[in-house]
Amino acid sequence: MALLEVISLSKNFGGLVAVNDVSFQISGGEIVGLIGPNGAGKTTIFNLISGLVTKSRGTVVFKSTDITKVKPYQLVSLGICRTFQLTSSFSEMSVLDNVKVATVCKTKGSESAKKARETIGLVGLEEYEGSLPGELPHGHLKRLDIARALATSPELLLLDEPFSGLAISEVRGLTEVLRRLKGMGITLVIIEHMLRELMPLADRVIVLSFGEKLKEGSPEEIVRDQRVIEAYLGKKWDDAI
Amino acid sequence: MESFKLTRIFLDGRIQSVLLLLALGTVPFWAFNLWFVRIFIIANVFAVYALSWNLLVGYTGQISFGHAFFFGGGAYASVLLNKYLGIPAPLAMAMSGVMCGLAGVILGYPCLRVRGIYLALMTWAFPLIFLGFVMYFGEVFGREMGISGYQGLSLSYSVNYYVSLALVVLTVLATMVIVNSRFGLIIQSIRDNEVLAESVGINISKYKILFFSLSGVIAGISGAFYAHFLKSITPELLAVDMSILVIIMVIVGGLGSIVGPLMGAYLVTFLNNYLLYIPELRMMIYAIVLIVTLFLRPKGLLPWSPKMGSGGGAE
Numbered sequence: 328m329a330l331l332e333v334i335s336l337s338k339n340f341g342g343l344v345a346v347n348d349v350s351f352q353i354s355g356g357e358i359v360g361l362i363g364p365n366g367a368g369k370t371t372i373f374n375l376i377s378g379l380v381t382k383s384r385g386t387v388v389f390k391s392t393d394i395t396k397v398k399p400y401q402l403v404s405l406g407i408c409r410t411f412q413l414t415s416s417f418s419e420m421s422v423l424d425n426v427k428v429a430t431v432c433k434t435k436g437s438e439s440a441k442k443a444r445e446t447i448g449l450v451g452l453e454e455y456e457g458s459l460p461g462e463l464p465h466g467h468l469k470r471l472d473i474a475r476a477l478a479t480s481p482e483l484l485l486l487d488e489p490f491s492g493l494a495i496s497e498v499r500g501l502t503e504v505l506r507r508l509k510g511m512g513i514t515l516v517i518i519e520h521m522l523r524e525l526m527p528l529a530d531r532v533i534v535l536s537f538g539e540k541l542k543e544g545s546p547e548e549i550v551r552d553q554r555v556i557e558a559y560l561g562k563k564w565d566d567a568i
Numbered sequence: 569m570e571s572f573k574l575t576r577i578f579l580d581g582r583i584q585s586v587l588l589l590l591a592l593g594t595v596p597f598w599a600f601n602l603w604f605v606r607i608f609i610i611a612n613v614f615a616v617y618a619l620s621w622n623l624l625v626g627y628t629g630q631i632s633f634g635h636a637f638f639f640g641g642g643a644y645a646s647v648l649l650n651k652y653l654g655i656p657a658p659l660a661m662a663m664s665g666v667m668c669g670l671a672g673v674i675l676g677y678p679c680l681r682v683r684g685i686y687l688a689l690m691t692w693a694f695p696l697i698f699l700g701f702v703m704y705f706g707e708v709f710g711r712e713m714g715i716s717g718y719q720g721l722s723l724s725y726s727v728n729y730y731v732s733l734a735l736v737v738l739t740v741l742a743t744m745v746i747v748n749s750r751f752g753l754i755i756q757s758i759r760d761n762e763v764l765a766e767s768v769g770i771n772i773s774k775y776k777i778l779f780f781s782l783s784g785v786i787a788g789i790s791g792a793f794y795a796h797f798l799k800s801i802t803p804e805l806l807a808v809d810m811s812i813l814v815i816i817m818v819i820v821g822g823l824g825s826i827v828g829p830l831m832g833a834y835l836v837t838f839l840n841n842y843l844l845y846i847p848e849l850r851m852m853i854y855a856i857v858l859i860v861t862l863f864l865r866p867k868g869l870l871p872w873s874p875k876m877g878s879g880g881g882a883e
């Protein structure tokens with residue numbers, strides 16, 4: 328049984344069709360890459376699943392429950408959390424408090440601080456517990472985003488471009504963190520443009536183009552698909568594999 | 569090293585608040601005359617009023633330009649309960665607080681739909697609506713003449729002073745407990761980044777309304793005390809000046825801390841009493857003080873007024 332089912336999801340912004348009749352399923356415990364050129368509708372799909380944007384048509388089902396009209400904050404108690412494309416944090420709160428606040432809807436009292444510290448340890452930010460987000464380098468802010476989302480104890484984590492702006496060494500470190508999360512049984516859907524890092528990580532990849540689903544399959548199938556190469560990957564990728 | 573430790577202790581907002589409240593406890597012993605005690609009683613009332621505005625604006629980031637609705641509303645509610653229903657003043661004051669809290673819930677809902685300057689404008693309109701009722705139902709509210717002839721507080725200025733100080737202490741304690749609890753974390757997260765707060769499971773509408781209501785309760789009780797202390801009220805309590813006055817107090821003292829609004833309330837109340845002799849220049853001088861403060865010290869005049877910090881809470 329699928330953990331998440333997206334059924335005929337569509338979104339129009341006036342005359343612009345941002346997402347058109349997209350359907351896919353995510354099974355528990357897998358890492359799924361969501362890729363496509365800029366403007367393909369990837370982040371819009373995250374916004375639609377997480378309830379930040381109202382759907383024009385379509386249904387989203389999580390663990391057999393229709394969550395199409397569920398409010399963003401209610402999704403967290405159901406087990407879905409997301410990060411944003413641009414790093415965002417509670418700028419006047421320490422790293423520890425940034426994570427602690429994400430635990431409050433599921434834990435109480437001292438459990439909250441314990442859970443926050445465990446999560447900070449999981450992403451390797453122990454040294455920065457007392458720092459303000461503004462004092463962290465970009466790569467650590469990406470980790471803070473993930474820590475905050477993890478602190479909500481999600482079953483499904485939607486990560487919007489977690490590698491963007493990171494140096495290769497930082498990407499490798501973050502990739503290890505994401506593998507650890509998979510090992511913990513957390514299902515990940517990752518929007519990413521850094522395909523060389525995403526492909527070895529993903530079990531499955533969904534390709535979007537102009538708001539529509541172009542292809543879905545294993546990373547190997549995706550990189551060999553002629554339509555995907557033409558629409559997104561380009562000839563160089565074809566030569567590289 | 570020792571002086572460094574001492575400096576840190578004095579920079580702790582809780583220590584500052586305790587020291588300030590202890591100092592205020594001695595006022596009746598050294599006050600020059602009853603007029604001085606009277607000004608301090610009014611300052612205590614305004615300190616509670618300022619803390620209520622600060623709880624809403626400083627901690628949750630919801631801008632209110634119409635807090636006179638709660639202050640004046642609390643005053644009118646308590647006076648009417650006392651005068652027409654014979655409810656004793658202390659009980660009427662408590663009931664008016666509850667009524668203002670309920671009004672906060674009702675008014676909080678439309679406020680959820682707007683932010684920033686639009687929220688400020690919407691809240692600015694609330695006391696004007698109340699003012700319209702006061703003028704229209706003149707038999708009940710007394711129109712421009714207001715209401716008098718209801719039960720006052722104790723005849724002793726010392727008793728009135730300590731009751732008003734007790735209200736300040738209770739409000740300070742309540743604010744400290746709130747901002748140092750998980751609610752403190754939650755409201756600070758809402759103030760910092762609403763979308764992110766919602767994405768980690770916080771029902772921002774619920775907390776915004778809760779704090780709108782809580783702020784209304786505190787402002788309502790302060791207004792009720794003010795009414796029973798002065799023994800007469802007029803629609804001026806609902807005027808724009810009353811909403812602006814509390815903003816000046818908090819901004820001058822320091823938004824988002826506890827000791828800042830307290831000090832701002834005492835400074836502005838004393839200034840206000842001297843400016844009563846030149847009423848035509850009063851608002852102009854306030855405006856200048858506000859502009860200068862915002863220009864030179866946007867975080868408040870008090871350099872040592874600490875903001876709500878990390879660690880799950882405030883000062």
